[in-house]
Amino acid sequence: SVDTLADLFTITPSVLDEARKLAIQRHKQAVEQALTNYPTHKVVVDEVTSGEQQFQEYNIDAPGSLPDFPDILSRRVYVTDVFSPEECASVIDMANRHFLETNGGQWKELKSGQYPVTGFWIKDVPAVYDWFVKTCAQRLFPLLAQQFPDFCKDAARLCVDSAYLFRYTPETGRRTDIHTDSGCLSFTIALNEDFEGGGTWIEGINVDNSILKMKAGQVTVRPGGLKHAGHAVEAGERYIIGGFCMHQDKAEIVRQLLQDPDDMKMLEAAVQINPTFEGSYNLWASGLEKQGNPEKAIQVLEYCQDNVHPLSGSVAYPLGCLHYKNRDIEKVIACMKICLQVDASDVSAMNLLAEAYELRGPGNEKEQEGLYQKIIQTPEASTIDKSVAFTNLGVLHEGKDSEIHFYNKALEQSPERFAPRYSLGGAQASRGKWKEAVESFRLAIQHAETPDQETQALQACYKAAALLLQQSNNQPASREEMLKRFKELMGAENFDKLAARR
Numbered sequence: 001s002v003d004t005l006a007d008l009f010t011i012t013p014s015v016l017d018e019a020r021k022l023a024i025q026r027h028k029q030a031v032e033q034a035l036t037n038y039p040t041h042k043v044v045v046d047e048v049t050s051g052e053q054q055f056q057e058y059n060i061d062a063p064g065s066l067p068d069f070p071d072i073l074s075r076r077v078y079v080t081d082v083f084s085p086e087e088c089a090s091v092i093d094m095a096n097r098h099f100l101e102t103n104g105g106q107w108k109e110l111k112s113g114q115y116p117v118t119g120f121w122i123k124d125v126p127a128v129y130d131w132f133v134k135t136c137a138q139r140l141f142p143l144l145a146q147q148f149p150d151f152c153k154d155a156a157r158l159c160v161d162s163a164y165l166f167r168y169t170p171e172t173g174r175r176t177d178i179h180t181d182s183g184c185l186s187f188t189i190a191l192n193e194d195f196e197g198g199g200t201w202i203e204g205i206n207v208d209n210s211i212l213k214m215k216a217g218q219v220t221v222r223p224g225g226l227k228h229a230g231h232a233v234e235a236g237e238r239y240i241i242g243g244f245c246m247h248q249d250k251a252e253i254v255r256q257l258l259q260d261p262d263d264m265k266m267l268e269a270a271v272q273i274n275p276t277f278e279g280s281y282n283l284w285a286s287g288l289e290k291q292g293n294p295e296k297a298i299q300v301l302e303y304c305q306d307n308v309h310p311l312s313g314s315v316a317y318p319l320g321c322l323h324y325k326n327r328d329i330e331k332v333i334a335c336m337k338i339c340l341q342v343d344a345s346d347v348s349a350m351n352l353l354a355e356a357y358e359l360r361g362p363g364n365e366k367e368q369e370g371l372y373q374k375i376i377q378t379p380e381a382s383t384i385d386k387s388v389a390f391t392n393l394g395v396l397h398e399g400k401d402s403e404i405h406f407y408n409k410a411l412e413q414s415p416e417r418f419a420p421r422y423s424l425g426g427a428q429a430s431r432g433k434w435k436e437a438v439e440s441f442r443l444a445i446q447h448a449e450t451p452d453q454e455t456q457a458l459q460a461c462y463k464a465a466a467l468l469l470q471q472s473n474n475q476p477a478s479r480e481e482m483l484k485r486f487k488e489l490m491g492a493e494n495f496d497k498l499a500a501r502r
Protein backbone atom coordinates (compact mmCIF):
# COMPACT_ATOMS: atom_id res chain seq x y z
CA SER A 1 0.00 0.00 0.00
CA VAL A 2 1.03 3.63 -0.43
CA ASP A 3 1.29 6.38 2.18
CA THR A 4 0.65 9.30 -0.06
CA LEU A 5 -1.71 9.83 -2.94
CA ALA A 6 0.96 11.74 -4.82
CA ASP A 7 2.65 8.40 -5.52
CA LEU A 8 -0.44 7.28 -7.44
CA PHE A 9 -1.05 10.37 -9.54
CA THR A 10 0.15 10.54 -13.11
CA ILE A 11 -1.71 13.41 -14.78
CA THR A 12 -0.10 16.81 -15.29
CA PRO A 13 -1.52 20.14 -14.05
CA SER A 14 -2.64 20.96 -17.57
CA VAL A 15 -4.76 17.79 -17.66
CA LEU A 16 -6.28 18.96 -14.41
CA ASP A 17 -7.22 22.23 -16.09
CA GLU A 18 -8.72 20.30 -18.99
CA ALA A 19 -10.68 18.26 -16.48
CA ARG A 20 -12.19 21.36 -14.91
CA LYS A 21 -13.15 22.68 -18.32
CA LEU A 22 -14.69 19.39 -19.33
CA ALA A 23 -16.67 19.24 -16.09
CA ILE A 24 -17.99 22.76 -16.63
CA GLN A 25 -18.96 21.76 -20.16
CA ARG A 26 -20.78 18.70 -18.89
CA HIS A 27 -22.50 20.75 -16.23
CA LYS A 28 -23.80 23.18 -18.85
CA GLN A 29 -25.18 20.32 -20.88
CA ALA A 30 -26.69 18.74 -17.80
CA VAL A 31 -28.43 22.00 -16.92
CA GLU A 32 -29.79 22.32 -20.44
CA GLN A 33 -31.06 18.75 -20.28
CA ALA A 34 -32.48 19.36 -16.82
CA LEU A 35 -34.45 22.39 -17.96
CA THR A 36 -35.71 20.45 -20.97
CA ASN A 37 -36.75 17.51 -18.83
CA TYR A 38 -38.16 19.59 -16.00
CA PRO A 39 -38.87 23.14 -17.24
CA THR A 40 -39.10 24.63 -13.78
CA HIS A 41 -37.86 27.98 -15.16
CA LYS A 42 -41.11 28.37 -17.11
CA VAL A 43 -43.29 28.14 -14.03
CA VAL A 44 -44.71 31.38 -12.74
CA VAL A 45 -43.68 31.75 -9.13
CA ASP A 46 -45.61 34.17 -6.91
CA GLU A 47 -43.72 36.55 -4.71
CA VAL A 48 -42.83 34.77 -1.54
CA THR A 49 -45.61 35.64 0.84
CA SER A 50 -45.21 33.32 3.78
CA GLY A 51 -42.47 33.77 6.36
CA GLU A 52 -39.64 31.40 7.11
CA GLN A 53 -40.54 27.74 7.13
CA GLN A 54 -39.66 25.85 10.32
CA PHE A 55 -37.34 22.82 10.01
CA GLN A 56 -36.14 20.05 12.25
CA GLU A 57 -32.41 19.79 11.90
CA TYR A 58 -30.13 16.72 12.01
CA ASN A 59 -26.34 16.65 12.05
CA ILE A 60 -24.21 14.20 10.14
CA ASP A 61 -21.10 12.69 11.65
CA ALA A 62 -19.41 10.45 9.08
CA PRO A 63 -16.00 10.00 7.51
CA GLY A 64 -15.26 11.38 4.06
CA SER A 65 -16.92 14.41 2.53
CA LEU A 66 -19.35 15.55 -0.14
CA PRO A 67 -18.15 15.27 -3.75
CA ASP A 68 -18.65 18.96 -4.52
CA PHE A 69 -18.82 22.18 -2.50
CA PRO A 70 -17.85 20.42 0.74
CA ASP A 71 -17.01 23.79 2.31
CA ILE A 72 -20.23 25.54 1.33
CA LEU A 73 -22.83 22.80 1.78
CA SER A 74 -23.33 21.91 5.41
CA ARG A 75 -23.57 18.19 6.13
CA ARG A 76 -27.02 18.53 7.65
CA VAL A 77 -30.46 17.15 6.93
CA TYR A 78 -33.61 19.23 7.40
CA VAL A 79 -37.21 18.07 7.66
CA THR A 80 -40.37 20.13 7.36
CA ASP A 81 -44.12 19.84 6.67
CA VAL A 82 -45.06 20.79 3.14
CA PHE A 83 -47.96 18.80 1.68
CA SER A 84 -51.40 17.93 2.99
CA PRO A 85 -52.32 14.23 3.25
CA GLU A 86 -54.93 14.84 0.52
CA GLU A 87 -52.35 16.22 -1.88
CA CYS A 88 -50.06 13.24 -1.22
CA ALA A 89 -52.90 10.78 -1.76
CA SER A 90 -53.79 12.44 -5.02
CA VAL A 91 -50.19 12.05 -6.30
CA ILE A 92 -50.21 8.33 -5.43
CA ASP A 93 -53.56 8.11 -7.15
CA MET A 94 -52.23 9.73 -10.33
CA ALA A 95 -49.37 7.25 -10.39
CA ASN A 96 -51.59 4.22 -9.86
CA ARG A 97 -54.04 5.43 -12.47
CA HIS A 98 -51.22 5.87 -14.97
CA PHE A 99 -50.16 2.25 -14.62
CA LEU A 100 -53.75 1.05 -14.72
CA GLU A 101 -54.26 2.85 -18.02
CA THR A 102 -50.91 2.00 -19.61
CA ASN A 103 -49.73 -1.28 -18.12
CA GLY A 104 -52.62 -3.26 -16.68
CA GLY A 105 -51.93 -1.89 -13.20
CA GLN A 106 -48.40 -3.27 -13.23
CA TRP A 107 -45.68 -0.86 -12.09
CA LYS A 108 -42.32 -0.66 -13.84
CA GLU A 109 -39.09 -1.76 -12.21
CA LEU A 110 -36.01 0.43 -11.72
CA LYS A 111 -32.60 -0.65 -10.45
CA SER A 112 -30.90 0.66 -7.35
CA GLY A 113 -27.42 -0.84 -7.23
CA GLN A 114 -27.85 -4.55 -6.48
CA TYR A 115 -31.58 -4.21 -5.72
CA PRO A 116 -34.69 -3.86 -7.88
CA VAL A 117 -37.32 -1.28 -6.87
CA THR A 118 -40.66 -0.49 -8.48
CA GLY A 119 -41.20 3.09 -9.52
CA PHE A 120 -40.74 5.52 -12.39
CA TRP A 121 -38.91 8.60 -13.55
CA ILE A 122 -41.28 11.49 -12.95
CA LYS A 123 -40.85 12.83 -16.48
CA ASP A 124 -42.38 9.61 -17.85
CA VAL A 125 -45.75 10.01 -16.11
CA PRO A 126 -47.53 13.14 -17.40
CA ALA A 127 -50.01 13.80 -14.60
CA VAL A 128 -47.44 13.50 -11.83
CA TYR A 129 -44.97 15.42 -13.97
CA ASP A 130 -47.14 18.52 -14.35
CA TRP A 131 -47.80 18.67 -10.64
CA PHE A 132 -44.12 18.02 -9.89
CA VAL A 133 -42.60 20.74 -12.10
CA LYS A 134 -44.90 23.37 -10.65
CA THR A 135 -44.31 22.15 -7.11
CA CYS A 136 -40.53 22.25 -7.48
CA ALA A 137 -40.46 25.81 -8.69
CA GLN A 138 -43.10 27.16 -6.33
CA ARG A 139 -42.53 25.27 -3.11
CA LEU A 140 -39.44 23.06 -3.00
CA PHE A 141 -36.70 25.18 -4.56
CA PRO A 142 -37.44 27.98 -2.08
CA LEU A 143 -36.97 25.51 0.79
CA LEU A 144 -33.59 24.40 -0.56
CA ALA A 145 -32.50 28.02 -0.97
CA GLN A 146 -33.68 28.84 2.53
CA GLN A 147 -31.70 26.01 4.14
CA PHE A 148 -28.57 26.30 2.02
CA PRO A 149 -28.27 30.08 1.65
CA ASP A 150 -24.50 30.09 1.25
CA PHE A 151 -24.88 27.82 -1.75
CA CYS A 152 -28.02 29.21 -3.32
CA LYS A 153 -29.24 32.79 -2.97
CA ASP A 154 -31.90 32.57 -5.65
CA ALA A 155 -34.25 29.57 -5.77
CA ALA A 156 -34.94 30.29 -9.45
CA ARG A 157 -31.36 29.27 -10.30
CA LEU A 158 -31.99 25.68 -9.21
CA CYS A 159 -33.02 22.93 -11.63
CA VAL A 160 -33.90 19.23 -11.45
CA ASP A 161 -31.37 16.77 -12.86
CA SER A 162 -33.66 13.83 -12.26
CA ALA A 163 -36.55 12.73 -10.11
CA TYR A 164 -38.42 9.54 -9.49
CA LEU A 165 -41.32 8.16 -7.55
CA PHE A 166 -40.69 4.86 -5.75
CA ARG A 167 -43.18 2.42 -4.41
CA TYR A 168 -41.46 0.10 -1.97
CA THR A 169 -43.19 -3.11 -0.94
CA PRO A 170 -41.76 -6.21 0.77
CA GLU A 171 -42.45 -8.19 -2.42
CA THR A 172 -41.49 -5.86 -5.27
CA GLY A 173 -38.43 -4.13 -3.87
CA ARG A 174 -38.20 -3.23 -0.23
CA ARG A 175 -35.22 -0.88 -0.26
CA THR A 176 -32.57 0.85 -2.35
CA ASP A 177 -28.86 0.22 -2.28
CA ILE A 178 -26.65 2.69 -0.38
CA HIS A 179 -25.87 5.53 -2.78
CA THR A 180 -25.38 9.24 -3.38
CA ASP A 181 -27.74 11.20 -5.62
CA SER A 182 -27.13 12.74 -9.03
CA GLY A 183 -27.25 16.35 -7.92
CA CYS A 184 -25.68 18.37 -5.12
CA LEU A 185 -28.98 19.19 -3.40
CA SER A 186 -31.75 16.62 -2.91
CA PHE A 187 -35.20 16.45 -1.51
CA THR A 188 -37.29 13.45 -0.53
CA ILE A 189 -41.06 13.72 -0.26
CA ALA A 190 -42.87 11.23 1.97
CA LEU A 191 -46.21 10.53 0.28
CA ASN A 192 -47.64 8.16 2.89
CA GLU A 193 -47.00 6.70 6.32
CA ASP A 194 -49.19 3.58 6.55
CA PHE A 195 -46.47 0.93 6.32
CA GLU A 196 -43.98 -0.80 8.59
CA GLY A 197 -40.23 -0.33 8.38
CA GLY A 198 -39.08 2.11 5.72
CA GLY A 199 -37.61 5.51 6.35
CA THR A 200 -34.38 6.90 4.98
CA TRP A 201 -31.10 5.48 6.25
CA ILE A 202 -28.52 8.28 6.22
CA GLU A 203 -24.89 7.61 7.08
CA GLY A 204 -23.90 9.21 10.36
CA ILE A 205 -27.21 10.98 11.07
CA ASN A 206 -27.92 11.54 14.75
CA VAL A 207 -31.17 9.54 15.01
CA ASP A 208 -31.89 5.96 16.15
CA ASN A 209 -30.23 3.40 13.86
CA SER A 210 -29.49 6.23 11.43
CA ILE A 211 -33.02 5.89 10.05
CA LEU A 212 -34.97 9.08 9.54
CA LYS A 213 -38.73 8.64 9.53
CA MET A 214 -41.12 11.16 8.03
CA LYS A 215 -44.86 11.68 8.24
CA ALA A 216 -46.89 11.85 5.04
CA GLY A 217 -46.45 15.28 3.49
CA GLN A 218 -43.08 15.95 5.06
CA VAL A 219 -40.03 16.75 2.98
CA THR A 220 -36.34 16.21 3.67
CA VAL A 221 -33.78 18.55 2.14
CA ARG A 222 -30.10 17.63 2.22
CA PRO A 223 -26.92 17.65 0.20
CA GLY A 224 -27.25 14.98 -2.51
CA GLY A 225 -23.74 13.73 -1.77
CA LEU A 226 -24.62 12.32 1.67
CA LYS A 227 -24.63 8.54 1.62
CA HIS A 228 -28.11 7.19 2.12
CA ALA A 229 -30.60 4.46 1.23
CA GLY A 230 -34.31 3.81 1.26
CA HIS A 231 -34.58 1.52 4.30
CA ALA A 232 -36.35 -1.82 3.98
CA VAL A 233 -40.16 -1.81 4.15
CA GLU A 234 -41.46 -4.74 6.23
CA ALA A 235 -45.18 -4.47 5.48
CA GLY A 236 -47.45 -2.34 3.33
CA GLU A 237 -46.40 0.08 0.61
CA ARG A 238 -44.19 3.11 0.98
CA TYR A 239 -44.35 5.89 -1.61
CA ILE A 240 -41.71 8.59 -1.90
CA ILE A 241 -40.52 11.08 -4.45
CA GLY A 242 -36.82 11.82 -4.72
CA GLY A 243 -35.62 14.91 -6.56
CA PHE A 244 -31.98 15.68 -7.38
CA CYS A 245 -31.18 19.32 -8.00
CA MET A 246 -28.35 21.35 -9.44
CA HIS A 247 -27.46 25.02 -9.26
CA GLN A 248 -27.49 26.28 -12.85
CA ASP A 249 -24.45 28.50 -12.23
CA LYS A 250 -22.37 26.18 -10.05
CA ALA A 251 -20.74 23.27 -11.82
CA GLU A 252 -20.39 20.07 -9.80
CA ILE A 253 -16.87 19.36 -10.97
CA VAL A 254 -16.24 16.05 -9.25
CA ARG A 255 -19.61 14.49 -9.92
CA GLN A 256 -19.40 15.49 -13.58
CA LEU A 257 -15.91 14.02 -13.94
CA LEU A 258 -17.24 10.70 -12.69
CA GLN A 259 -19.83 10.41 -15.48
CA ASP A 260 -17.58 8.54 -17.93
CA PRO A 261 -16.33 5.32 -16.31
CA ASP A 262 -13.74 4.78 -19.07
CA ASP A 263 -12.07 8.18 -18.99
CA MET A 264 -9.20 7.34 -16.67
CA LYS A 265 -7.61 10.76 -16.65
CA MET A 266 -10.85 12.38 -15.61
CA LEU A 267 -11.42 9.82 -12.85
CA GLU A 268 -7.96 10.48 -11.50
CA ALA A 269 -8.64 14.21 -11.76
CA ALA A 270 -11.78 13.75 -9.66
CA VAL A 271 -9.69 12.17 -6.91
CA GLN A 272 -7.04 14.90 -7.18
CA ILE A 273 -9.61 17.67 -7.03
CA ASN A 274 -11.38 16.28 -3.97
CA PRO A 275 -9.41 13.47 -2.32
CA THR A 276 -11.71 13.55 0.72
CA PHE A 277 -14.71 12.21 -1.25
CA GLU A 278 -14.57 8.44 -1.07
CA GLY A 279 -16.95 7.86 -4.00
CA SER A 280 -14.38 8.62 -6.72
CA TYR A 281 -11.88 5.99 -5.71
CA ASN A 282 -13.80 2.88 -6.71
CA LEU A 283 -14.51 4.26 -10.18
CA TRP A 284 -10.87 5.11 -10.70
CA ALA A 285 -9.83 1.70 -9.39
CA SER A 286 -12.30 -0.11 -11.60
CA GLY A 287 -10.88 1.72 -14.64
CA LEU A 288 -7.35 0.75 -13.59
CA GLU A 289 -8.38 -2.86 -13.31
CA LYS A 290 -10.01 -2.79 -16.76
CA GLN A 291 -6.76 -1.35 -18.10
CA GLY A 292 -4.91 -4.36 -16.75
CA ASN A 293 -3.46 -2.71 -13.65
CA PRO A 294 -5.08 -4.48 -10.71
CA GLU A 295 -2.07 -3.82 -8.46
CA LYS A 296 -2.60 -0.09 -8.70
CA ALA A 297 -6.36 -0.54 -8.32
CA ILE A 298 -5.67 -2.23 -5.01
CA GLN A 299 -3.35 0.59 -3.93
CA VAL A 300 -6.00 3.18 -4.76
CA LEU A 301 -8.70 1.40 -2.80
CA GLU A 302 -6.45 0.62 0.14
CA TYR A 303 -5.40 4.25 0.31
CA CYS A 304 -9.05 5.25 0.44
CA GLN A 305 -9.87 2.70 3.11
CA ASP A 306 -6.89 3.68 5.27
CA ASN A 307 -7.12 7.45 4.87
CA VAL A 308 -10.52 8.55 3.64
CA HIS A 309 -13.28 6.17 4.69
CA PRO A 310 -12.63 3.00 6.70
CA LEU A 311 -16.22 1.76 6.53
CA SER A 312 -17.37 2.02 2.96
CA GLY A 313 -19.03 -0.81 1.08
CA SER A 314 -18.32 0.83 -2.26
CA VAL A 315 -14.61 0.61 -1.47
CA ALA A 316 -14.47 -2.63 0.53
CA TYR A 317 -16.49 -4.67 -1.99
CA PRO A 318 -14.38 -4.02 -5.11
CA LEU A 319 -11.23 -4.26 -3.00
CA GLY A 320 -12.37 -7.65 -1.72
CA CYS A 321 -13.03 -8.80 -5.31
CA LEU A 322 -9.49 -7.81 -6.32
CA HIS A 323 -8.06 -9.69 -3.33
CA TYR A 324 -10.20 -12.67 -4.28
CA LYS A 325 -8.64 -12.76 -7.74
CA ASN A 326 -5.24 -12.85 -6.02
CA ARG A 327 -6.50 -15.59 -3.70
CA ASP A 328 -5.62 -13.26 -0.82
CA ILE A 329 -8.26 -14.90 1.32
CA GLU A 330 -7.76 -13.21 4.69
CA LYS A 331 -8.04 -9.81 3.04
CA VAL A 332 -11.20 -10.83 1.21
CA ILE A 333 -12.69 -11.86 4.53
CA ALA A 334 -11.73 -8.55 6.18
CA CYS A 335 -13.27 -6.55 3.31
CA MET A 336 -16.53 -8.49 3.26
CA LYS A 337 -16.86 -8.08 7.01
CA ILE A 338 -16.66 -4.33 6.49
CA CYS A 339 -19.43 -4.52 3.86
CA LEU A 340 -21.63 -6.47 6.25
CA GLN A 341 -20.88 -4.14 9.13
CA VAL A 342 -22.21 -1.26 7.02
CA ASP A 343 -25.11 -3.19 5.51
CA ALA A 344 -26.06 -6.42 7.26
CA SER A 345 -28.19 -7.59 4.32
CA ASP A 346 -25.58 -7.10 1.59
CA VAL A 347 -26.10 -10.38 -0.25
CA SER A 348 -23.19 -9.91 -2.67
CA ALA A 349 -20.86 -9.57 0.32
CA MET A 350 -22.33 -12.69 1.96
CA ASN A 351 -21.74 -14.66 -1.23
CA LEU A 352 -18.14 -13.56 -1.65
CA LEU A 353 -17.42 -14.11 2.04
CA ALA A 354 -18.79 -17.65 1.80
CA GLU A 355 -16.62 -18.32 -1.25
CA ALA A 356 -13.60 -17.03 0.65
CA TYR A 357 -14.30 -19.43 3.52
CA GLU A 358 -14.65 -22.25 1.03
CA LEU A 359 -11.26 -21.42 -0.47
CA ARG A 360 -9.77 -21.27 3.00
CA GLY A 361 -10.39 -25.01 3.04
CA PRO A 362 -11.46 -27.64 5.58
CA GLY A 363 -12.43 -26.32 9.00
CA ASN A 364 -14.44 -23.41 7.61
CA GLU A 365 -17.70 -25.24 6.97
CA LYS A 366 -19.48 -23.67 9.95
CA GLU A 367 -18.87 -20.17 8.60
CA GLN A 368 -20.06 -21.18 5.15
CA GLU A 369 -23.15 -22.86 6.49
CA GLY A 370 -23.97 -19.77 8.58
CA LEU A 371 -23.69 -17.49 5.57
CA TYR A 372 -25.79 -19.67 3.27
CA GLN A 373 -28.46 -19.88 5.95
CA LYS A 374 -28.32 -16.13 6.32
CA ILE A 375 -28.75 -15.58 2.57
CA ILE A 376 -31.80 -17.83 2.59
CA GLN A 377 -33.31 -15.74 5.39
CA THR A 378 -32.44 -12.39 3.84
CA PRO A 379 -35.50 -10.90 2.14
CA GLU A 380 -33.27 -8.88 -0.21
CA ALA A 381 -31.79 -12.06 -1.66
CA SER A 382 -33.09 -12.92 -5.14
CA THR A 383 -34.48 -16.38 -5.90
CA ILE A 384 -31.22 -17.14 -7.73
CA ASP A 385 -29.21 -16.10 -4.64
CA LYS A 386 -31.34 -18.39 -2.52
CA SER A 387 -31.15 -21.24 -5.00
CA VAL A 388 -27.35 -20.99 -5.08
CA ALA A 389 -27.25 -20.90 -1.27
CA PHE A 390 -29.43 -24.04 -1.01
CA THR A 391 -27.26 -25.80 -3.59
CA ASN A 392 -24.13 -24.92 -1.61
CA LEU A 393 -25.78 -26.19 1.57
CA GLY A 394 -26.42 -29.45 -0.24
CA VAL A 395 -22.76 -29.70 -1.17
CA LEU A 396 -21.75 -28.98 2.43
CA HIS A 397 -24.10 -31.74 3.60
CA GLU A 398 -22.81 -34.33 1.14
CA GLY A 399 -23.75 -37.85 2.16
CA LYS A 400 -26.28 -36.75 4.80
CA ASP A 401 -30.07 -37.05 4.47
CA SER A 402 -30.34 -33.28 4.27
CA GLU A 403 -28.24 -33.17 1.09
CA ILE A 404 -31.11 -34.12 -1.20
CA HIS A 405 -33.53 -31.94 0.73
CA PHE A 406 -31.33 -28.90 0.04
CA TYR A 407 -31.08 -29.61 -3.70
CA ASN A 408 -34.86 -29.88 -3.85
CA LYS A 409 -35.19 -26.56 -2.02
CA ALA A 410 -32.75 -25.03 -4.50
CA LEU A 411 -34.94 -26.26 -7.38
CA GLU A 412 -38.05 -24.90 -5.70
CA GLN A 413 -36.45 -21.45 -5.74
CA SER A 414 -35.17 -21.67 -9.27
CA PRO A 415 -36.18 -24.70 -11.37
CA GLU A 416 -34.22 -23.42 -14.36
CA ARG A 417 -30.78 -23.83 -12.82
CA PHE A 418 -28.45 -26.62 -13.91
CA ALA A 419 -26.30 -26.96 -10.78
CA PRO A 420 -28.94 -28.27 -8.34
CA ARG A 421 -30.36 -30.65 -10.98
CA TYR A 422 -26.95 -32.11 -11.68
CA SER A 423 -25.99 -32.25 -8.00
CA LEU A 424 -29.30 -33.92 -7.16
CA GLY A 425 -28.58 -36.60 -9.75
CA GLY A 426 -25.14 -37.10 -8.24
CA ALA A 427 -26.55 -37.42 -4.74
CA GLN A 428 -29.12 -40.00 -5.89
CA ALA A 429 -26.50 -41.94 -7.80
CA SER A 430 -24.16 -42.08 -4.82
CA ARG A 431 -27.05 -43.62 -2.87
CA GLY A 432 -27.58 -46.24 -5.57
CA LYS A 433 -30.90 -44.70 -6.58
CA TRP A 434 -30.13 -45.18 -10.27
CA LYS A 435 -33.62 -44.70 -11.61
CA GLU A 436 -34.07 -41.33 -9.88
CA ALA A 437 -30.55 -40.32 -10.85
CA VAL A 438 -31.27 -41.00 -14.53
CA GLU A 439 -34.38 -38.80 -14.29
CA SER A 440 -32.47 -35.99 -12.58
CA PHE A 441 -29.65 -36.11 -15.12
CA ARG A 442 -32.18 -36.03 -17.97
CA LEU A 443 -33.59 -32.82 -16.51
CA ALA A 444 -30.06 -31.52 -16.02
CA ILE A 445 -29.38 -32.10 -19.73
CA GLN A 446 -32.47 -30.04 -20.52
CA HIS A 447 -31.28 -27.21 -18.27
CA ALA A 448 -27.61 -27.18 -19.26
CA GLU A 449 -26.36 -23.62 -19.52
CA THR A 450 -23.14 -24.45 -21.42
CA PRO A 451 -22.08 -27.22 -23.84
CA ASP A 452 -19.70 -28.55 -21.17
CA GLN A 453 -22.54 -28.92 -18.72
CA GLU A 454 -24.56 -30.77 -21.33
CA THR A 455 -21.72 -33.21 -21.95
CA GLN A 456 -21.24 -33.68 -18.21
CA ALA A 457 -24.91 -34.45 -17.70
CA LEU A 458 -25.14 -36.72 -20.75
CA GLN A 459 -22.24 -38.82 -19.48
CA ALA A 460 -23.60 -38.99 -15.95
CA CYS A 461 -27.01 -39.98 -17.30
CA TYR A 462 -25.48 -42.74 -19.40
CA LYS A 463 -23.48 -44.07 -16.47
CA ALA A 464 -26.50 -44.12 -14.19
CA ALA A 465 -28.55 -45.84 -16.89
CA ALA A 466 -25.82 -48.45 -17.35
CA LEU A 467 -25.73 -49.21 -13.63
CA LEU A 468 -29.50 -49.43 -13.53
CA LEU A 469 -29.47 -51.91 -16.41
CA GLN A 470 -26.74 -53.95 -14.76
CA GLN A 471 -28.94 -54.34 -11.69
CA SER A 472 -31.91 -55.57 -13.62
CA ASN A 473 -32.57 -59.33 -13.33
CA ASN A 474 -33.65 -59.66 -16.91
CA GLN A 475 -30.56 -58.83 -18.90
CA PRO A 476 -30.95 -57.75 -22.54
CA ALA A 477 -30.61 -60.67 -24.92
CA SER A 478 -28.98 -58.76 -27.75
CA ARG A 479 -27.01 -55.61 -28.40
CA GLU A 480 -30.06 -54.22 -30.14
CA GLU A 481 -32.21 -54.93 -27.13
CA MET A 482 -29.66 -53.19 -24.92
CA LEU A 483 -29.56 -50.06 -27.09
CA LYS A 484 -33.33 -49.95 -27.00
CA ARG A 485 -33.33 -50.01 -23.23
CA PHE A 486 -30.68 -47.29 -23.02
CA LYS A 487 -32.75 -45.14 -25.32
CA GLU A 488 -35.85 -45.70 -23.23
CA LEU A 489 -34.07 -44.73 -20.06
CA MET A 490 -32.05 -41.78 -21.29
CA GLY A 491 -34.36 -40.57 -24.02
CA ALA A 492 -33.43 -41.46 -27.60
CA GLU A 493 -32.39 -37.94 -28.39
CA ASN A 494 -29.94 -37.81 -25.50
CA PHE A 495 -28.54 -41.22 -26.30
CA ASP A 496 -27.92 -40.22 -29.93
CA LYS A 497 -26.36 -36.93 -28.88
CA LEU A 498 -23.91 -38.70 -26.64
CA ALA A 499 -23.15 -41.38 -29.21
CA ALA A 500 -22.40 -38.67 -31.75
CA ARG A 501 -19.82 -37.17 -29.41
CA ARG A 502 -17.92 -40.34 -28.74
Ligand SMILES: O=C(O)CCC(=O)C(=O)O
Nearest residue numbers: 188199200229230240242
Ligand atom coordinates in the same frame (compact mmCIF):
# COMPACT_ATOMS: atom_id res chain seq x y z
O1 LIG B 1 -36.52 5.98 0.35
C1 LIG B 1 -35.93 6.96 0.80
O2 LIG B 1 -36.27 7.51 1.83
C2 LIG B 1 -34.71 7.49 0.13
C3 LIG B 1 -34.83 7.46 -1.32
C4 LIG B 1 -33.68 8.13 -1.99
O3 LIG B 1 -32.67 7.55 -2.21
C5 LIG B 1 -33.78 9.54 -2.36
O4 LIG B 1 -34.82 10.13 -2.18
O5 LIG B 1 -32.77 10.05 -2.88
Ligand SMILES: [Fe+2]
Nearest residue numbers: 180181228242
Ligand atom coordinates in the same frame (compact mmCIF):
# COMPACT_ATOMS: atom_id res chain seq x y z
FE1 LIG C 1 -31.22 8.81 -3.14
